[in-house]
Amino acid sequence: MRRLILALPLLFAAPALPLLVAVPAQAQDVREAVTRDMPSLMTIYRDFHANPELSFEEGKSAAKIAAELRRLGFEVTTGVGRTGVVAVMKNGAGPVLMLRADMDGLPVPEQTGLPFASKATGKTREGQPTPIMHACGHDTHMTGLIGTARRLAAAKPQWQGTLVLIAQPAEEIGLGAKAMLDDGLFTRFPKPHYVLGFHDSASLPAGVIGVRSGFALANVDSVDLVVRGIGGHGAYPQTTRDPIVLAARIVTALQTLVSRELDPQDSAVVTVGSFQAGAKHNIIPDEARLLLTVRSYSDATRKHLLDGIARIARGEAIAAGMPAERMPVTTVKDEYTPATFNTEPLSGRMKALWTGRFGADRVQDTPAVMGGEDFSRYYLADKSIQSLIFWVGGVPKAAWDASGGDTTKLPSLHSPFWAPDAEAVIATATEAMTEGALDILAKP
Numbered sequence: 001m002r003r004l005i006l007a008l009p010l011l012f013a014a015p016a017l018p019l020l021v022a023v024p025a026q027a028q029d030v031r032e033a034v035t036r037d038m039p040s041l042m043t044i045y046r047d048f049h050a051n052p053e054l055s056f057e058e059g060k061s062a063a064k065i066a067a068e069l070r071r072l073g074f075e076v077t078t079g080v081g082r083t084g085v086v087a088v089m090k091n092g093a094g095p096v097l098m099l100r101a102d103m104d105g106l107p108v109p110e111q112t113g114l115p116f117a118s119k120a121t122g123k124t125r126e127g128q129p130t131p132i133m134h135a136c137g138h139d140t141h142m143t144g145l146i147g148t149a150r151r152l153a154a155a156k157p158q159w160q161g162t163l164v165l166i167a168q169p170a171e172e173i174g175l176g177a178k179a180m181l182d183d184g185l186f187t188r189f190p191k192p193h194y195v196l197g198f199h200d201s202a203s204l205p206a207g208v209i210g211v212r213s214g215f216a217l218a219n220v221d222s223v224d225l226v227v228r229g230i231g232g233h234g235a236y237p238q239t240t241r242d243p244i245v246l247a248a249r250i251v252t253a254l255q256t257l258v259s260r261e262l263d264p265q266d267s268a269v270v271t272v273g274s275f276q277a278g279a280k281h282n283i284i285p286d287e288a289r290l291l292l293t294v295r296s297y298s299d300a301t302r303k304h305l306l307d308g309i310a311r312i313a314r315g316e317a318i319a320a321g322m323p324a325e326r327m328p329v330t331t332v333k334d335e336y337t338p339a340t341f342n343t344e345p346l347s348g349r350m351k352a353l354w355t356g357r358f359g360a361d362r363v364q365d366t367p368a369v370m371g372g373e374d375f376s377r378y379y380l381a382d383k384s385i386q387s388l389i390f391w392v393g394g395v396p397k398a399a400w401d402a403s404g405g406d407t408t409k410l411p412s413l414h415s416p417f418w419a420p421d422a423e424a425v426i427a428t429a430t431e432a433m434t435e436g437a438l439d440i441l442a443k444p
Contacts, residue, residue, distance in 0.1 A: 026158070027357050027435060033151055034430050038423060041147050041430070044068075045422050046116040048139035052105025052132045054122050055170035056179075058083045061103045061142060065167045068146050072153040074165065077189070081179030085167035086189050089153065094161025097440050098192035099433060100375060101138070101145035102171035108133040112419040125173070136413050137200035137394060140425045142167060144198065144392075147430030152437055159441035162190045168374075174220060174337035177377040186381060194346060194440050195378045195387045198429045203366075203407045204393025205400045206421035207428045209354050210366035211390050213347040217340035218267075218295040219302045220372030222333040225250070225290040225313055228326040234282035244277045246320045247288035250313050250328070251275065254292075257308045268305060269295035269370050295370040297339050306332055340376035346386035350436050357435055358428075366391055371413075392429045394420025 044064075053061055062078060062085050070076045074087035083103070107130035110118045120132040149165055166185070170176030186192075204210050227250060229243030251272050258268045270292060277288035292309065296302040313328040355363045379387035395403075395410055396419075403409040411417040 026438070030151060030155075030431055030434050030438075033154065034147065034427055034434070037147060037150060037430075038427055041143050041426055042423060044146060045139055045143040045426060048142055049114070049134050049422075050116045050118055050120075052118050052120055052134045052139070053103070054107065054124070054132055055104040055173045055176065056082050057122065058103040058169050062167055062169075065103075065142060065146065069149055069165060072149055074149070074153075074163075080166075080185065080188075081169060081176060081181075081183045083169040084176065084180045084183075085165075086180075086185065087149070087165040088189060089156075089163040090190075091156055091162065091441075092160040094159075094441055095193045096162040096164060096190045097437055098164040098166060098195045098378070099145060099148060099437065100166050100168055100195065100197040100378070101141040102168045102176065103138055103142055104170055104172050104176070105132045105138065106135045106172055106414060107131070108135040108414065108416050110135070111416040114419055133416065135415060135418050136172065137418070137420055137425070138171070140200050140394070140420060140422050140429070141198065143422075143426050144429035144433065147426060148433040148437065151430065151434040155434070155438065158443070159438055160443050161441040163437070163441070164190055164192055171374055174335045174372065174374050177374040181377060181381055191382065192378070192385060195375075195385055196350075196433060196436055196440075197375050197389045198392050198433065199373065199389060200394040200413075200420050200425045201391040202395060202410060202413045202415075202418060202420070204364070204391055205395055206393050206397060206424035207362060208393035209358065209363045209390060209428065209432055210393065211342075211347060211351040211354075211363065211388075212366045212368055213342050213344055215297045215339055215368050216342045216389065217368070217373045217376070218269075218297055218370045219299075219339045220335075220337040221294040221302065221306060222335050223292040223294055223306070223309055224331040224333060225292060225309065226329040226331075227288045227290065227313065227317070228328060229284070229286060229288070229322070230326065231284050231286040234284055237284060240284045241320065241322055241326065242284050243286065243288040244284070246316060246322065247275065247277065247290055249316045249320070251290065253312045253316055254309065257305055257312070261304065261308060262301065266301055267297060267368070267370065268301055269293070270305060270309070295372070297368070337372035337374050338376045338380055340373050340389060341379060342388045343379065343386050346388050349439070350388055350390070353435060353439050354432055357431070390432070392425050392432070394422070394425045396421040
């Protein structure tokens with residue numbers, strides 16, 4: 001893994017970034033402009049927060065973003081990848097930079113107590129009624145994209161090249177980036193040399209930037225495992241093959257995939273998130289269902305885990321005396337999200353740039369996490385692209401201080417209680433994205 005990471009910049013070279021030159025006056029101008037814009041941006045944020053939309057249903061959010069970007073002079077196309085937005089601003093010869101924000105909310109009932117808390121409702125992909133909430137902070141992402149677009153449109157004399165801004169649907173189900181790419185994102189529109197995005201963080205103090213070079217987020221697989229048995233009366237178990245007992249054995253044996261089959265230094269997760277079986281006290285059912293989430297970084301580890309799940313399930317069924325026609329059925333769902341890899345030299349260059357602008361106390365190296373992000377697909381579609389997704393801390397100062405920095409005492413992303421310091425997230429992200437874009441697109 002280490003050799004692969006070091007080799008990537010050599011194998012997949014992008015156009016060279018300009019030399020980093022300190023320009024405090026320009027940085028101060030950007031900061032002051034962002035500060036002046038914050039009241040307007042916070043109005044936009046509160047509207048996004050109060051009106052979240054589920055994956056592939058982000059029509060109203062997309063329309064608001066498209067209208068704002070058209071007003072700024074971008075050439076805007078809607079309906080890319082169903083509900084995605086692509087906005088292009090050409091400004092002479094130079095690199096192509098793509099900035100990305102995701103739009104979808106989650107089927108979560110909001111419990112933040114905010115005066116503009118979401119009361120929106122909808123239906124899940126399975127057709128179940130559900131409340132909807134921006135529990136992952138995509139409302140801050142959309143607002144930060146608008147804020148950055150405003151600053152870069154206003155600073156057009158200071159840069160040259162092409163800006164491509166995208167508002168992406170369906171990140172939460174891992175299908176939105178693929179949908180946009182399948183709909184011609186890199187063929188109908190200028191293909192980027194650089195891709196930049198951010199995600200709010202529930203593990204960093206508000207306004208702190210986190211950067212990770214190399215693997216930053218994990219492969220994410222959803223696996224359905226149907227454990228088949230032979231049902232019957234609970235009083236006569238000898239006439240059955242109990243799928244509940246078999247499924248329980250499988251759950252236990254799956255834990256050895258990570259603890260006994262992988263190198264201890266190779267990070268991975270196999271979690272059984274749901275165990276569904278039976279309907280009555282005295283009936284042994286015909287089947288049990290296990291729903292798993294599987295996380296990894298490398299393709300080899302991912303394959304080992306997925307193959308191992310099917311192998312263990314079949315082996316335990318054989319040990320239980322299950323007939324061949326009743327072997328478990330393992331299905332890897334299509335909601336696969338590949339691991340996110342932040343490339344060099346872009347990651348290091350942006351970290352150095354932001355450290356110079358914000359100070360060392362507001363820019364940190366962050367560890368890789370086992371969460372997933374389909375931002376990864378843009379780099380994987382063409383590995384000549386330089387790619388970085390960075391974190392912007394959202395934990396309010398009072399909450400961070402009260403917890404002593406112990407994130408286990410704080411609401412996480414996807415929590416119904418997650419209420420980031422949105423003003424700090426949006427202001428920091430807008431300034432960082434703007435400065436990053438001006439550095440990448442700097443005139444010679």
